[in-house]
Amino acid sequence: MMSWKSVAATLSQRRRELLLALGIVLATVLSFVIASGLHLAQPYWSVITAAIVARTTATGAVRSGFQRLLGTLAGAALGFFAALGRGSGLSDVVLLTLLVAPLAVAAALRLELRAALVAGLIVFSTTAAPAAPAEAAMARILEVSLGAIVAALVSLGLAIVARQ
Secondary structure (H helix, E strand, C coil), X not given: CCXXXXXXXXXHHCHHHHHHHHHHHHHHHHHXXXXXXXXXXXXXXXXXXXXXXXXXXXXXXXXHHHHHHHHHHHHHHHHHHHHHHHHHCCCXXXXXXXXXXXXXXXXXXXXXXXXXXXXXXXXXXXXXXXXXXXXXXXXXXXXXXXXXXXXXXXXXXXXXXXHC
């Protein structure tokens, strides 16, 4: 049976990992509560972003959040234009290729742009109505922004607590 001293020693040795776990829990739950309170269509996109962005340092969280938002903006924009192309008579296979090819190259060249492909596909997958891609793009950007901001703030708070 472990003594309280050995438990305390183990916890002390794993302080950084425990703070990261706490940050992920706080960021994801807060993101969900806020997104639900704002009646965002897909609150779990903010939760997913918060889980990805949460770091043990505020600087790392801000950098990760910015990169995810940048990728989301790029992907949402391309997904929007690809979805608008449905009215041109081009097949979905052609439009999908035109969407995925530049985003795949961007992700291969800059790993921080991996979110662009996912965002593009989400926006493209909306219905063919002209307003739907714009709404999907804006919703995705809002949801990702919320998750990134919450994760950065939680990481900043935990970084301050960790220094004390």
